[in-house]
Amino acid sequence: MDAEIIAIGSELLTPYRQDTNSLYLTEHLNQLGVEVTFKTVVGDTRPHLVQVGKTALGRADVIIFMGGLGPTEDDITREAVAAALGLKLRRDPELVAALYARFAALRRTMPENNERQCDVIAGAAVLPNEKGTAPGQWIEGDYEGKKKIVLLLPGPPWELKLMFEKQVLERLRAALPPAHIATRVLKVAMVPESTCDARIAPIYKKYPDVQTTILADAGEIQVHLRSRAESLAAGRQRVDALADELEDELGDSVFSTGGESLEQIVAYFLEMRGTTVSVAESCTGGMISEHLTSISGSSRYFLGGAVVYSNELKTSLADVPALLIAQHGAVSKQVAAALAESIRRRTNSTLGLSVTGVAGPTGGTEDKPVGLVFHALTDGVQTEVVERKFIGDRERVRRWAMRQALDLLRRKLM
Amino acid sequence: MDAEIIAIGSELLTPYRQDTNSLYLTEHLNQLGVEVTFKTVVGDTRPHLVQVGKTALGRADVIIFMGGLGPTEDDITREAVAAALGLKLRRDPELVAALYARFAALRRTMPENNERQCDVIAGAAVLPNEKGTAPGQWIEGDYEGKKKIVLLLPGPPWELKLMFEKQVLERLRAALPPAHIATRVLKVAMVPESTCDARIAPIYKKYPDVQTTILADAGEIQVHLRSRAESLAAGRQRVDALADELEDELGDSVFSTGGESLEQIVAYFLEMRGTTVSVAESCTGGMISEHLTSISGSSRYFLGGAVVYSNELKTSLADVPALLIAQHGAVSKQVAAALAESIRRRTNSTLGLSVTGVAGPTGGTEDKPVGLVFHALTDGVQTEVVERKFIGDRERVRRWAMRQALDLLRRKLM
Numbered sequence: 145m146d147a148e149i150i151a152i153g154s155e156l157l158t159p160y161r162q163d164t165n166s167l168y169l170t171e172h173l174n175q176l177g178v179e180v181t182f183k184t185v186v187g188d189t190r191p192h193l194v195q196v197g198k199t200a201l202g203r204a205d206v207i208i209f210m211g212g213l214g215p216t217e218d219d220i221t222r223e224a225v226a227a228a229l230g231l232k233l234r235r236d237p238e239l240v241a242a243l244y245a246r247f248a249a250l251r252r253t254m255p256e257n258n259e260r261q262c263d264v265i266a267g268a269a270v271l272p273n274e275k276g277t278a279p280g281q282w283i284e285g286d287y288e289g290k291k292k293i294v295l296l297l298p299g300p301p302w303e304l305k306l307m308f309e310k311q312v313l314e315r316l317r318a319a320l321p322p323a324h325i326a327t328r329v330l331k332v333a334m335v336p337e338s339t340c341d342a343r344i345a346p347i348y349k350k351y352p353d354v355q356t357t358i359l360a361d362a363g364e365i366q367v368h369l370r371s372r373a374e375s376l377a378a379g380r381q382r383v384d385a386l387a388d389e390l391e392d393e394l395g396d397s398v399f400s401t402g403g404e405s406l407e408q409i410v411a412y413f414l415e416m417r418g419t420t421v422s423v424a425e426s427c428t429g430g431m432i433s434e435h436l437t438s439i440s441g442s443s444r445y446f447l448g449g450a451v452v453y454s455n456e457l458k459t460s461l462a463d464v465p466a467l468l469i470a471q472h473g474a475v476s477k478q479v480a481a482a483l484a485e486s487i488r489r490r491t492n493s494t495l496g497l498s499v500t501g502v503a504g505p506t507g508g509t510e511d512k513p514v515g516l517v518f519h520a521l522t523d524g525v526q527t528e529v530v531e532r533k534f535i536g537d538r539e540r541v542r543r544w545a546m547r548q549a550l551d552l553l554r555r556k557l558m
Numbered sequence: 559m560d561a562e563i564i565a566i567g568s569e570l571l572t573p574y575r576q577d578t579n580s581l582y583l584t585e586h587l588n589q590l591g592v593e594v595t596f597k598t599v600v601g602d603t604r605p606h607l608v609q610v611g612k613t614a615l616g617r618a619d620v621i622i623f624m625g626g627l628g629p630t631e632d633d634i635t636r637e638a639v640a641a642a643l644g645l646k647l648r649r650d651p652e653l654v655a656a657l658y659a660r661f662a663a664l665r666r667t668m669p670e671n672n673e674r675q676c677d678v679i680a681g682a683a684v685l686p687n688e689k690g691t692a693p694g695q696w697i698e699g700d701y702e703g704k705k706k707i708v709l710l711l712p713g714p715p716w717e718l719k720l721m722f723e724k725q726v727l728e729r730l731r732a733a734l735p736p737a738h739i740a741t742r743v744l745k746v747a748m749v750p751e752s753t754c755d756a757r758i759a760p761i762y763k764k765y766p767d768v769q770t771t772i773l774a775d776a777g778e779i780q781v782h783l784r785s786r787a788e789s790l791a792a793g794r795q796r797v798d799a800l801a802d803e804l805e806d807e808l809g810d811s812v813f814s815t816g817g818e819s820l821e822q823i824v825a826y827f828l829e830m831r832g833t834t835v836s837v838a839e840s841c842t843g844g845m846i847s848e849h850l851t852s853i854s855g856s857s858r859y860f861l862g863g864a865v866v867y868s869n870e871l872k873t874s875l876a877d878v879p880a881l882l883i884a885q886h887g888a889v890s891k892q893v894a895a896a897l898a899e900s901i902r903r904r905t906n907s908t909l910g911l912s913v914t915g916v917a918g919p920t921g922g923t924e925d926k927p928v929g930l931v932f933h934a935l936t937d938g939v940q941t942e943v944v945e946r947k948f949i950g951d952r953e954r955v956r957r958w959a960m961r962q963a964l965d966l967l968r969r970k971l972m
Contacts (some may be wrong), residue, residue, distance in 0.1 A: 450875065
């Protein structure tokens with residue numbers, strides 16, 4: 145089964161806004177065995193939308209229209225889809241009454257225009273909107289001899305998601321032939337994209353029935369696996385077999401096979417071991433602390449951090465001897481190690497983690513080029529120091545360095 | 559003039575990836591007086607792409623195809639667009655020779671398949687690709703009696719942007735009727751979206767010839783103004799008149815009218831005044847330091863920060879008396895003020911900035927609910943404390959709090 149997702153709204157044709165609902169819908173449709181073959185963005189222009197609707201009816205089995213269901217003159221989705229389908233609209237008196245009641249309960253007078261939201265395409269099932277006033281619509285029927293499912297959903301993501309989960313998912317599952325889709329995602333830390341692909345391509349190519357998608361970010365690669373099979377067990381077997389082979393190849397660079405983020409995994413290990421950590425960071429400027437504290441409850445294991453940008457601060461806030469900085473430079477193994485140990489001692493945490501480096505674009509020298517970063521992790525007895533040279537702009541170097549710090553922590557706790 | 563942007567690639571139909579090139583292209587097209595009226599995403603399937611191409615030729619004047627220009631069997635854009643236009647492809651011997659030379663220079667043997675990248679649509683101008691091997695193509699001609707401009711551009715953003723800037727922009731300007739588009743963007747700090755719109759809607763509605771787009775994020779609103787006029791001077795006059803009225807209404811909540819980010823404005827003021835700052839943050843967990851240090855050269859004014867998540871750290875790292883925390887709680891005016899003053903003293907900076915609050919979702923009480931945040935800013939003589947109650951999830955509360963801190967700094971320096 146093929147689907148087309150149509151996002152409606154002139155604001156989605158500006159340089160500032162983008163449809164993101166389609167990613168959410170695609171994930172769910174794929175799980176039901178439906179492939180998205182086209183995505184279209186169109187403005188609030190009736191003839192354009194009618195034409196887009198007709199084209200979609202000619203090339204997809206499931207057609208989802210998003211947006212343009214509000215009360216204003218711009219909201220033309222209902223009329224345009226009815227026209228594309230060759231069906232009539234009728235105003236639903238029950239919906240009108242409910243809408244007036246809703247406004248009355250808020251002690252507000254309803255503008256008459258709002259009644260437009262109660263126009264229903266002939267034969268459509270109305271999908272209640274728990275988060276807004278515009279109901280959705282579900283139309284299932286023949287169009288030029290072929291069975292089609294047409295959906296009208298609201299544009300705001302929180303309205304669309306709730307309606308899809310509560311009103312659409314089960315209907316779709318019932319209306320579609322059963323599909324058995326197995327998925328897995330492997331997340332890999334600190335392996336460059338080309339290296340990762342060179343190592344895993346010979347493996348995933350042996351599994352033509354599993355669709356493999358590789359997404360790379362600074363210091364993190366996600367390998368998404370997906371397989372459609374005659375039964376869920378068969379699909380799972382295939383996906384798991386490939387995942388096992390990939391894990392064997394990539395070893396402990398794989399930090400998650402259940403969708404967790406690197407900071408979630410680190411948080412899990414810290415909690416499990418009853419370990420606390422504190423961070424002294426220079427070039428990452430707070431990014432490591434920010435990621436560790438993005439998780440609710442992080443105060444149980446994250447004691448705090450120092451952002452020691454200046455040499456003076458490295459001394460006054462993190463007790464690094466000024467002489468050490470003068471001897472080796474702020475970006476050095478020695479200063480990294482001293483930072484880690486002193487933040488650990490000062491905060492009385494189990495582990496001390498530090499980063500010092502040159503994020504760029506300025507500040508690089510021949511000895512200490514842009515992208516050079518030292519990390520240190522200590523438990524008070526043993527100190528591990530890692531030297532890396534990252535490639536990319538300031539933001540990218542900082543993100544690589546942040547991920548390297550979290551990965552160092554993960555490996556220590558593993 | 560209307561444009562359609564077509565993104566090609568099956569990976570753009572997965573839940574994981576999204577076309578972002580179209581936002582960049584839209585910005586430039588709008589500046590040339592071209593409106594984007596349709597955007598389409600289609601996979602690497604020849605009949606699908608031919609059909610999408612024909613549909614676009616029937617409804618837009620400028621059609622931009624992105625992606626699918628590589629050397630593999632999946633890269634079918636050249637063939638499909640030629641078929642949609644009813645034109646022939648021919649292999650360009652000069653391009654073939656250059657491609658072989660390029661591989662030879664890298665001491666690599668070129669797979670024969672790569673020659674496909676040298677197939678040129680009849681009548682097309684070849685657009686050199688400085689960052690990759692796949693050249694782009696520019697086709698200008700009649701299609702069913704109407705003048706069309708058709709562009710083939712590579713998918714990777716860095717290749718597309720360079721090619722567009724160097725090879726396409728001037729050609730487009732020469733080929734299109736002259737357009738005079740004036741734009742401005744006002745950025746507004748710490749005003750809720752509904753309040754902002756209620757205040758400015760009566761103003762921008764008086765300017766029907768200026769297109770006003772409002773984008774809201776936590777603690778920041780962008781108001782984009784755009785006007786097309788008979789001359790650039792006339793357009794600018796209109797946009798500036800509206801911008802002036804909006805600035806009068808919103809006052810010093812407007813922090814930028816030239817596109818700068820809040821941290822850039824703060825950086826500018828700090829540099830100009832020769833002021834240094836340090837930060838002690840609790841609930842924002844490093845986010846404020848991270849934003850201040852996202853700017854290259856920030857070591858000149860940002861001395862450092864302390865992420866004082868635990869009560870002990872507030873005492874040991876930022877010298878807040880334990881008694882003060884016991885008396886008033888960690889989330890209090892008193893602790894915020896003490897944090898700001900002690901980080902300032904400890905780092906010897908001109909200004910000390912602090913944040914303490916409940917980011918949620920856990921940790922709230924009746925007295926100190928989730929979203930309650932105290933900010934303090936001190937110069938050693940005067941200390942300003944701000945109490946705010948933000949609404950939203952953990953990430954949103956943290957972002958509001960980060961922006962509030964930066965805005966406090968901006969207002970102090972203004």
